[in-house]
Amino acid sequence: MKVFSSPSGGLFLVWTLMIHLVLCGVYASDGIENCKVLSNSVSEQKVLTRLAPLTHKNITAESKSKNGDESYKYVFQVCGDAGNVPGAGVIQMDMKAKEKKVTVIGTYYATKAFGGSDWVMLIYKNGDKYDSHCSSEKRTAIIMISCNRKTDMGELEVVLEERERTNDCFYLFELDSSAVCPALESKMGTGSILLIIGVCLLAVYLIGGFLYQRLIVGAKGMEQFPNYAFWVEFGNLTADGCDFVCRSRNREDSPAYRRGPTEPVEEEPEERDDHLLPM
Structure with a gap:
């Protein structure tokens, strides 16, 4: 059984497969589709598309206690495996532990996204459970990404770990990026x-x-x-x-404004009428 009826047909099929592979690679490189929005909201999915330039990048931050007894390193990735941990959007690594214990703070399989004109709030839920805090509920990471046109991706900052509540505890992070900035309107007409x-x-x-x-x-x-x-x-x-x-015809001056001759007029001889007087 012949697969190709002609060499040209086989070449065409090969090129078609190559184009499909390239297109699949382009669509897959985006990475935003990895995030699973909990509410299946179209608006939240559109907010996520604004973060496409930040995908496939591990963004890190460090936090230490005042007395130095605790030291943690955080790794965040937009819709990707933070620190190569499958499904983890944000992880915490205990730098004081001998084996560097890794805790998943939030997963991108449970994502919420909200945005304004110059900011995006990304929420990863369903992290590892607390041991004794927050009624042993699952951890949640909130990443506030603000507009900063001077940097493509700034440094990740740990703002707060709220774990003194009975529920709804969270980790709050901040990040500056030009990816969430509104498009500049052209001022030229x-x-x-x-x-x-x-x-x-x-x-x-x-x-x-x-x-x-x-x-x-x-x-x-x-x-x-x-x-x-x-x-x-x-x-x-x-x-x-x-x-x-502009000069289609010669214009003559109006007779009323016609100037007299410039040459001097000869004086006519004065007529004498003495012969008319009686003698």
Whole structure:
């Protein structure tokens, strides 16, 4: 049984499989789909997509007690295995313990996400149970991610471990990132954009034309200007058109305002009428 009817058909199938593999790799590299939103809310899923640039990255923080008896290291990952612990979104490692005990604070299989214009609150629930605090309920991690355009991903800070309640205890973390910042609106209008494009095109025309005339054609002097003959003729035609429009006929001064001749008028001889007087 032949799989391919022709070599071209087999090549087409191979390329199709390669494209599918590439596309699958692109979609899988996102990592956001690993988070399981507890409420199956579409809005929460959209909030998670804002955190896509932070996926596949272990973000760490350290915390020590005032007397130095306790020292912990925290590892956080967006929708991924923090510290390579399967299902763990945030883990705690006891640095004082001999075997460095690892505690899962929250899992990304139980995720909640809320967001505003410049912040996102990520909640991982269903962590390991407390031993004696908080009625032995499961731990919860809250990560507050705030907008900071100066950094792609800042340092993770441990703000609070609330474990003195009877229930609803939590670990609170803070993180700065430009990933949750709102998109900047362009302040340039359509006219400004068109003007910039026009200036760029003009610069390309002048520089490219100059180099072509000088290096390829071998022109010298003013002839290095691109399309020099055309622009010279264009200037002359423009001048002729302006002359035709603005000076289409000779205008004569109105008779009321016509000036007299500038040449001096010869004085006529004075007529004598003495012969008319009686003698």
